[in-house]
Amino acid sequence: MSEQGRHRQEGAVPAVEAHGRARICLVEDEMAIAEAISFLLEREGWQVELVADGAAAIDAIRRARPDVVILDLMLPGRSGYDILRDIKADPALAGTRVLMLTARGQERDRERAATLGVDRFMTKPFSNTELVGTVRVMLSGPAGEAGG
Amino acid sequence: MxxxxxxxxxxxxxxxxxxxxxxxxxxxxxxxxxxxxxxxxxxxxxxxxxxxxxxxxxxxxxxxxxxxxxxxxxxxxxxxxxxxxxxxxxxxxxxxxxxxxxxxxxxxxxxxxxxxxxxxxxxxxxxEQGREIEALEARLAILADRLSGDPYLADTLHALLSSVTAVQASADILARTPELAPDEVERFRFNLSVEARRTADRARALIEHFDRSRLDKPLEATTPREEVMALLARHRHHFPAIETAAEDGPAAAREAAGSIAAEIGGALSAEARPLLRAALEQLAEDATALSLSDLAAAIEEVGFDPVQLSARLDLMAARLFRRLVVLEARQEEADRDGLGLVAFDRAGAVLWRHQGEGFALPRLRAACALWPVFRARPDEIGQHQLLTDRGTPIEVWTAVEIRPGAEGVARQIAWQLVRPVPRMAAVPAGDRLVVGASCRLCRRGACPERREPAFFAAPAPAAEAAPLEPD
Missing domain, CATH: 1.10.260.40 (lambda repressor-like DNA-binding domains)
Structure with a gap:
């Protein structure tokens, strides 16, 4: 917890304020879901980068240094847990918050994601309003407020 | 007096x-x-x-x-x-x-x-209530296996939730965004239609899956091998045509196995049929190696003692076990001991299952680690006296069958023959190892090998009274 806590504190000033337009990286392999989410986020004025492959995700995230990563748990190439672990271990991504999406809402998955330092956890199917609302809170609220 | x-x-x-x-x-x-x-x-x-x-x-x-x-x-x-x-x-x-x-x-x-x-x-x-509860527990065991050990169910549900998510998100955008551009409308309509169809397909697959496993049908089969094991068990691993043909030599027995596979394999999935054929050919090979009348005669002489029988008949123990089960199937129901036979590979997957009476053999995965089969040694027939977690005294024999394996690594298949001891035979319970089928349904209390909690928390006093058998 201590390392994660430190990261979160460093990221306490949302990066959004620094560069104006919020950047979101969406890691999702189901194209129909990805298109819908991208549309919803872009409509809010946020900048969305889409990654459909688990193996390519961490490089794209390191490059983009997004404010929020929306991360699907079940991905081809690499699991969402591994990507989450990499994000949380990377000091350069200390300000990046992670929303994990999964079709498996079991307590076990939730706990594992929480252990790895996930900021929010959401199960599919979700409502669009709920998703956008959650991302908005993650962008504006104080960092490190995990939940979901 | x-x-x-x-x-x-x-x-x-x-x-x-x-x-x-x-x-x-x-x-x-x-x-x-x-x-x-x-x-x-x-x-x-x-x-x-x-x-x-x-x-x-x-x-x-x-x-x-x-x-x-x-x-x-x-x-x-x-x-x-x-x-x-x-x-x-x-x-x-x-x-x-x-x-x-x-x-x-x-x-x-x-x-x-x-x-x-x-x-x-x-x-x-x-x-009567005790018996009803036993029956319900047996049913629960099967259902629990099905739900927790069924990868197809998990995958299908996951896919179904994914397409439902896509449908909901796309439909919501279409319904609530009046200012959508025509190409966006087109895109979300297309996604909606594709994902709605996938939802329907996946829901149908799910229904078929449950239909295949209705409660009034045997629930054993979730994989092709399970299908084969269930089918063979229904025949009690006994095929008179194979026994007759075996008298004319290995070729005839093999041929008989082939025709039986064609005859009874129709009910199986296409994937399961080659496995059925291989299993029947195994039974045919066994029948050629030892006739049931020779086996019966040897039992007559030395009694039901697999160690001695194996020596006397100069027969590989695993084969002897299979033959004993087949021999028993031929007997009148009242004369049967209720033999059970199960085989595992070294990774713990069940390869052969013949359910006996009065005790539960492990199903699918997560077998009880205390069963002697998991300590079976290639060079000997193990012999054990145990108690089941339900208090049934059983005798167990184990053997390891070595077969050619991948890249020079021999395959080891561990076999376990189980024979319930008649209840009335006085059994000193104190020093017997108590085994279950799998953790979730085990009544044994404290257990160093427990890897899952039991559904039923009630401790079994017999288990507490019985210290572990020294290895």
Whole structure:
């Protein structure tokens, strides 16, 4: 917890304020879901980068240094847990918050994601309003407020 | 003891169920606060003789029974247990041992004799409920296996949730965004239609999956190998045509296996059919190696002793085990011991299963790690006396079959033959290893090998009384 806590504190000033337009990286392999989410986020004025492959995700995230990563748990190439672990271990991504999406809402998955330092956890199917609302809170609220 | 006693007083027919009678006498005597000596002198027999009677080791002549009943102020009918099924007391004692609550009041085991004699209706109800619970637990075991160990179900549900998510998100955008550009409308409509179709397909697949596993059908089969094992088990691994053909040599037996595979394989999935054929060819090879009449003759000579049988017949133990199961299938139901046979690869996957009587063999995954099969050694036939978590004494033999494997790594298949010991055979429970089928349904209490909690928290006293068998 201590390392994660430190990261979160460093990221306490949302990066959004620094560069104006919020950047979101969406890691999702189901194209129909990805298109819908991208549309919803872009409509809010946020900048969305889409990654459909688990193996390519961490490089794209390191490059983009997004404010929020929306991360699907079940991905081809690499699991969402591994990507989450990499994000949380990377000091350069200390300000990046992670929303994990999964079709498996079991307590076990939730706990594992929480252990790895996930900021929010959401199960599919979700409502669009709920998703956008959650991302908005993650962008504006104080960092490190995990939940979901 | 005055030796003539029993003979002198043998006036009429002797009553059956001496154990029940003995227990009732002891229970009543203790209720009245009499010691053996006092009661013995009242009815004119020696305390030693009374002790034998109370321990169920002497039948009670009718006249003596009547005298004892009079001395104990109970009716002879009550003492002899009129209207009571044989073995009720044993069955009730087993039930009580299995479900004994941790707090008082606990079942009054000492008064079982009186419960059965005075309240046969209640006794019967308890027994029937016990049996019903057993049946429900067996069903639950299968369903639990199905839900937790069924990768197809998990994958399909995951895919279904994914497409539902896409449908919901796309439909919501279309419904709530009046300012959508025409190409966006087009895109989300397209996605909606594709994902709606996928949702329907996946839902249908799910329904078919459940339909295949309806409760009124056997639930064994979730994988092709499970299908084959279930089918072979329904035939008790016995195919008379193979036995007959085996008399004409290996080629004929193989051919018979082929035609049986064609005949009964129709009910299986296409993937399962080659596995069925391989299993039947194995049975044919076994039949060629040892005829059932030779096996029966050898058992006649040395008894049911796989160690000796294997030596005498110069037969690989795994093959002997399979032949013993086939031989038993040929016998009348009443003469069967209820043999079970199960084989695992070293990764613990079940390769062969022949369910026996009175004990549960592990299914799918997560077998009880205490079963001797997981300690089987290639160079010997292991022989063990165990108790199941339900209190059934069993004998177990293990053997490892070595077959050619991948890249020079030999395949080791561990076999385990299980034979329930008749309940009435006195078994000292104290030093026996207690095994279950799988953790979720095990009644064993403390267990160093437990990897999953049990559905039923009630501790099994037998397990606590039994320290682990030294390895």
């Amino acid at each position: 005055r030796e003539g006693e029993a003979r002198v007083t043998t006036g009429g027919e002797e009553a059956a169920d001496p154990r029940g009678i003995g227990r009732r006498i002891r229970a009543r005597r203790r209720t009245l606060g009499l010691d053996q000596k006092a009661l013995a002198s009242r009815v004119g027999i020696s305390p030693a003789y009374l002790s034998l009677i109370e321990n169920g080791r002497r039948r009670v002549p009718k006249a003596l029974g009547e005298r004892i009943a009079a001395a104990l102020d109970m009716t002879p009918a009550l003492l002899f247990g009129a209207g009571v099924g044989a073995g009720w007391e044993e069955a009730l004692a087993t039930l009580a041992g299995r479900r004994e609550p941790t707090d008082p009041p606990r079942p009054e085991i000492a008064h079982l004799g009186r419960l059965v004699a005075e309240y046969p209706g209640w006794a019967r109800l308890i027994l």
